[in-house]
Every structure is written in structure tokens, then in C-alpha cells.
Amino acid sequence: MSQQTQALFDIILANIDHGVIVYDANNLVQHVNPAFERMTGYTASEVLGKDLEMLVSGQADRAIISTMRGSIDTKDCWQGEIKIRHRKGGTCPFNSSIHILPGQTGQPHNYVTIIRNVVENRDLDKDDRHNIQCNLLTGLPNQHLxxxxxEQVLITSKRVNKSAAILVCGLDRFSIINDGLGHAFGDLLLKAVALRLKSCFRGSDTVAHIEGDCFGMVxxxxxxxxxxxxxxKILKAIKRPFEIKGQEVTVTASIGISLYPTDDENVDKxxxxxKSAMRHAKKGSGNKYQFFSNNMNTKAKKRIEMECSLRRAIEHKEFILYYQPKVNAESQQIVGAEALMRWQDPENGMISPAVFIPVAEETGLIEPIGTWGLREACRQNKQWQDKGLRPIRVSVNVSGRQLLATDFADKIKVILEESGLLSRYLELEITESLLMDNTGDNINKLQQIRDLGCHISIDDFGTGYSSLSYLTRFPISALKIDRAFIKEVESSKNASxxxxxxIGLSQGLQMEVIAEGAENIKHVNFLRQNGCDTVQGYYYSRPVPAEEFEDLLSIVFIKW
Known part of the structure; x- marks a missing residue:
């Protein structure tokens, strides 16, 4: 697959409305896209590597999974309806199609399941149309309806110059009920809550079951x-005890409210x-309502707007890489570079990764962004080599979501093959905290990457867990001293x-040691005198675009 085609696929998966699940011949989930996370409530980290059956809601659907393989093997695809249990409780019916992805030997390698909320079929009868538009558990309109x-309320409100209120209501600590009393009990409670909510509204108002324990009203x-x-009225109604299977249970709810046209005129926003206001209301003890307010929720509003902008940025290819040189402390020659992501927003100019990376992580958009960064860094490095410039190793930061993907090592292998870059010229930078999660899985993944010939460094060493035990367990090739220590080596004995x-630890473990944040000659002299291999910092150069870095590469000694 070409680099351009792979990039196109990554963009499509990140932006389509249909959920996508990729799993192997053993039913183990290999990849899910952001739409799947929104539709089911599960994050990628909660399902990757898990059996597909954890997602289905009953024996009938498990039977479908166990028997559909025969249809796939003979027809290469299967289509039908399957119910997936939402993470917060309740079940969601999806129209599904499952396709086979042959391996290189012609044998099944992976399967792709595409799930859709609505079937576009004009010949549906009344019952079928109700099932598609309504939540099957509560009978209320679903998120699409x-x-x-x-949209209809907003059109009417605009015509008559009226305002409208959008309410999202979520049960407080509903997961405790699900875990303690079982999903069947939780489902019955949701049905009872739906009836209470309907009783609070006029017949002309809309009460919907959006997902899990989340209800929407307009x-x-x-x-x-x-x-x-x-x-x-809703809070009082929900707080009254419910009787479920002869057992009395009391729950509370939190409500978020947005107003048309005060907050916005866009339905999705x-x-x-x-929803953002509801999450704010849930903080603390819950059992309250919260209006979305520009003053109180400026940060939340910016985050939502940034998510929309990020999706556009992926589609319009607005990301670029800057490169900061890594210099040999003795020879003063450039021996490497760190590729740093930048976002050139057409409206707001250059946006710092410290601003957009956390949002990309939270929304899952970091996967296509990070994959693009890896692919672009490899392509650019190979281009420099093809021009006859001195070969160097380029390091790329890897996020937790990327590392969680079960096919991460395979993806790196494909990127290297596409670019033609030798693996020894690629280094992956990971943080200490990433190593502490799913330790066994991470060791295997990182070993696969090392087996490819790539290098692995620990970024900001000394600021995280700094557990010496993991240094002997993980296939690490380099440690990066955090800039906070370098900054204070002149003034703080402890920092020095x-x-x-x-530096001594790295030497003892035969690892390369890299110091970042060297801003003056005193920093560089300290590092050189104490045996540091490689230095990175503003003393040599700020991060610069690829064209400027190419000029730096042509210089024999960057500083002397």
C-alpha cells in the first residue's frame, strides 16, 4: 500500500460516522476507530486485545459471532443486526457488515466489522422504523432521532424568534449499580428512569435515550x-426511590443545559x-444541574471547537514537522534530530503541540496524527539521505494510544518499507508513565520494534516513575535527561x-544518554565533562522547518 493511500485510510477511519472494529482469527480486537468509541462508550484501551464477545449483549448475539465465520469463509462477508452492550449499560442495536482481510498466504488474517446506527431503507414497515429510530431498551428516541x-425545534424557534433549551441528563455513579447488581438490574433501572423523565415533560417535548445512562431532552x-x-423537576423525580425486582434503590442525576441561540446555533455543538455542562455538574456529589456558560466553561468550549478544527486539520493536511538537532558532545556534529509536531492553522497561525496534543489524545485523533508524523519523519529523513547528506537518526514521540494499538509494530514496519529508510535511523521516544501501564504487553511491543532495528529512548527521564527495575526489563537504547535538571546544573547542586x-547510570547500562534543554555553553561544557553522549537544546538551534534543518546538516560543525 502506498504512503498516500495509507494516509488516506487513516483520515477516513478517524472521520467516518460508522464504527469500525478490526479483530483477528482468535476474535481478539486489534483496532477500533473514534466513531466506535462514541457509539459504544468504550475507549480503545478498554477493548484492544480483548475477546470480541465482551461487546455483545446476549447468547443469541454470541451465537451469531460463533456461526457467522462459516458465512464469511464461503461468501467473504456477512451482514445482519447485532446488539452491542454499551459501556454504561443498556444495549445498542447495530446493523453490521463483516468482511475478511486475507493474509499474505491467502489465509484469513483479520476481520473488519462496520457498525451503523441507522439503516437507510425506505421500504421499512412501522415496527422496523420504530426499532431503528428508538432505543430498544427504553423505547425512547435514540441519538439520531x-x-x-x-434540528426541527431550532428551525421552529428561529422562525418564531424563541429560545430553546437542550438538556443532557446522566445518572450519578451508575457504573456502581451495574457492577454491584448486574447489567440486567441496571437495564430495568434505565427503563424506570425513562418513564420518570417522560412524566416530567409535555407530549410535544422530546425525551431521548442517547446512550448508556445518558438521556437527552429538548x-x-x-x-x-x-x-x-x-x-x-427532573432532579426531584429521579431522586425518589425506585423499586426494581422488589428491591428499593435510590439514585441521583446530573444535568447539563445549553441554550439556543445564546450558546450556539449548531446542533452538534x-x-x-x-454534555460538557453535565460532566461539570457531576463533579463533587452530583445531583445538580449546570448551564453551559462561556464564562464558566471557556476551556470546555475551546476544547470542543479544537476537536472540530483538528478533524479539519487532518483532512486538509495542516500539520508539519519541525526538527531540532541532536549534537555529539565531543565532535560538535549533528548526529540526530527530534521531529516535533506543529499545527499550521489557517485562522490562528502556528498552534503549540502542548495545546492540541492533549485534545488529540482524548478524542483518539492522535492515532492518525501520530501515524502521519511517523510516516513524514521517515520520508523526510530518507530524502535527506538521497540528497547525499550525512545519515542521522530521527526520533519521533509516541503517544499512549499509539502504543496501545496491537498492530503498532506492524505499522512501523510498513512505514519503513514504504519510505525505504533503514530502521536504524528511526528512534521512538516514549515517556516513563507509558511503560507502567500494561507492562507485559508493552515489553512485547517494544521488543518487536527493537527487533526491527529501531531505537527506543525514554523521554524526560527523572520526572516520572524513575523505577530502576524497568530499565533492565524494557528493551531501551537511550535515556533523555529532562531539561529541568539541565537548566539548574549551574545553580543547584542537587540538579547537577x-x-x-x-549519565553514570546510562553508561553502566550501556545506553546512550541524551540531554535536552542545553541553552548555553556552560550547560554544554558540564555535559561534555561528565561524559554525556548527545546534547540537544537552543544553544545549538531551536526546532526549525525541514528546509532550514537541511542547511544545518550541510554544516560540518554546528558549534565549536
Whole structure:
């Protein structure tokens, strides 16, 4: 597969509305896309490497999974309806199609399942249409019908110059009930909650079951305090004890409210703002409502807007890489570079990774962004070599979500093959905290990467766990001393001793040691005198675009 084609696939998977699940011949999940996470409530880390059966809701659906293989093997695909249990409780019906991905030998290697919420079929009868538009557990409109109803309310409100309130209600600590009393009990509670919510509204208002324990409501406002009145009514109704299977149970709820047109006029943003306000309300003891407010939730609003902008940035290829040289402390020659992601936003200019990377991590968009970064760094490095410039090793930062992907090592192998770059010229930088999660799996993945011939370094060493035991267990080739220690080597004895200790530790373990944050000649002299191999910092150069870095590579000695 070409580099351009792979990049296109990554963009498509990150942006399509259909959920995608990739699993192997043993039913172990290999990859899911952001749409799957939104539709089921599961994060990628919760399902990767797990058996597919954990997602289905009952014996009938498990039987479908166990028997559909025969159909796939003979027809190369299977289509039908399957129910997936939402992470927060309840089941979601999906129209599914499953396709086979042959391996290189012609034998089944992976399977791809595509799940859809709505089937576009104009010949559906009344019962089928109700099943598609409504949540099968509670009978309330589902998220798609809720969005349609909201659009109609906004059109009407605009025509008559009225406001509308969008409410998202979530049960507090519902997962405890599910875990303690079982999913069947939780489902019955959700049905009872749905009835209580309907009783709080007029027949013309919409009450929907969006997902899990999350309900959505929309009403046209006739008075400014309508939102407060209905929110208080809901909280009182939910707080009354429920009797489920002869057992009394008391729950509370948290409600987020967004207003049209005050907060926005876009349907998706209004729903997102209401959800954000609900999460804010859940902080503490819950059992309260929270209006979305520009003053109180500026950060949340920016985050939602940034997510939308990030999706556009992936599609429009707005990311670029800057390169900061790594210099041999003795020879003063460039021996490597760190590739640093930058976002050239057409409206806001250059955006720091410290601003957009956390949002990309949270939304799952870091996977296509990170994959692009790996591919671009390898392509660029090979291009420099093809121009006759001195070969160097380029390091690329790897996120937790990337490392969690079961096919991460395979993806790196493909990228190296596409670019033609020898593996010894690629280094992956990971943080200490990543090593502490799923330790066994991470050791295997990192060993696969080392077996390819790539290098692995620990970024910001000394600021995280700094457990010496993992240095002997993981296939690490280099340690990077955090800039915080280098900055203070002149003024703090403790900082200088820590830096010396890390250098000595690296030498004892036969690892390369890299110091970042060297800003002046005193920093460089300290590192050189104490045996540091490689130095990186503003003393030599700030991160620069590829064209400028190419000029630096042509210089024999960058500083002397």
C-alpha cells in the first residue's frame, strides 16, 4: 500500500460516522476507530486485545459471532443486526457488515466489522422504523432521532424568534449499580428512569435515550427560567426511590443545559456543550444541574471547537514537522534530530503541540496524527539521505494510544518499507508513565520494534516513575535527561548530581544518554565533562522547518 493511500485510510477511519472494529482469527480486537468509541462508550484501551464477545449483549448475539465465520469463509462477508452492550449499560442495536482481510498466504488474517446506527431503507414497515429510530431498551428516541428532533425545534424557534433549551441528563455513579447488581438490574433501572423523565415533560417535548445512562431532552422556552424549572423537576423525580425486582434503590442525576441561540446555533455543538455542562455538574456529589456558560466553561468550549478544527486539520493536511538537532558532545556534529509536531492553522497561525496534543489524545485523533508524523519523519529523513547528506537518526514521540494499538509494530514496519529508510535511523521516544501501564504487553511491543532495528529512548527521564527495575526489563537504547535538571546544573547542586547520576547510570547500562534543554555553553561544557553522549537544546538551534534543518546538516560543525 502506498504512503498516500495509507494516509488516506487513516483520515477516513478517524472521520467516518460508522464504527469500525478490526479483530483477528482468535476474535481478539486489534483496532477500533473514534466513531466506535462514541457509539459504544468504550475507549480503545478498554477493548484492544480483548475477546470480541465482551461487546455483545446476549447468547443469541454470541451465537451469531460463533456461526457467522462459516458465512464469511464461503461468501467473504456477512451482514445482519447485532446488539452491542454499551459501556454504561443498556444495549445498542447495530446493523453490521463483516468482511475478511486475507493474509499474505491467502489465509484469513483479520476481520473488519462496520457498525451503523441507522439503516437507510425506505421500504421499512412501522415496527422496523420504530426499532431503528428508538432505543430498544427504553423505547425512547435514540441519538439520531434526538438530533433530528432538535434540528426541527431550532428551525421552529428561529422562525418564531424563541429560545430553546437542550438538556443532557446522566445518572450519578451508575457504573456502581451495574457492577454491584448486574447489567440486567441496571437495564430495568434505565427503563424506570425513562418513564420518570417522560412524566416530567409535555407530549410535544422530546425525551431521548442517547446512550448508556445518558438521556437527552429538548424544549422550546416560553420563559427565561424554563430550563431551571424543568431541571429541578427532573432532579426531584429521579431522586425518589425506585423499586426494581422488589428491591428499593435510590439514585441521583446530573444535568447539563445549553441554550439556543445564546450558546450556539449548531446542533452538534449544542449537544456537546450540554454534555460538557453535565460532566461539570457531576463533579463533587452530583445531583445538580449546570448551564453551559462561556464564562464558566471557556476551556470546555475551546476544547470542543479544537476537536472540530483538528478533524479539519487532518483532512486538509495542516500539520508539519519541525526538527531540532541532536549534537555529539565531543565532535560538535549533528548526529540526530527530534521531529516535533506543529499545527499550521489557517485562522490562528502556528498552534503549540502542548495545546492540541492533549485534545488529540482524548478524542483518539492522535492515532492518525501520530501515524502521519511517523510516516513524514521517515520520508523526510530518507530524502535527506538521497540528497547525499550525512545519515542521522530521527526520533519521533509516541503517544499512549499509539502504543496501545496491537498492530503498532506492524505499522512501523510498513512505514519503513514504504519510505525505504533503514530502521536504524528511526528512534521512538516514549515517556516513563507509558511503560507502567500494561507492562507485559508493552515489553512485547517494544521488543518487536527493537527487533526491527529501531531505537527506543525514554523521554524526560527523572520526572516520572524513575523505577530502576524497568530499565533492565524494557528493551531501551537511550535515556533523555529532562531539561529541568539541565537548566539548574549551574545553580543547584542537587540538579547537577541528578544529571551526573543519570549519565553514570546510562553508561553502566550501556545506553546512550541524551540531554535536552542545553541553552548555553556552560550547560554544554558540564555535559561534555561528565561524559554525556548527545546534547540537544537552543544553544545549538531551536526546532526549525525541514528546509532550514537541511542547511544545518550541510554544516560540518554546528558549534565549536
Amino acid at each position: 434526538f438530533k433530528d428532533r432538535l 424544549l422550546q422556552m416560553t420563559a427565561t427560567d424554563d430550563g431551571v424549572t424543568i431541571a429541578e 449544542l449537544i456537546a456543550y450540554a 548530581e541528578v544529571a551526573r547520576a543519570i
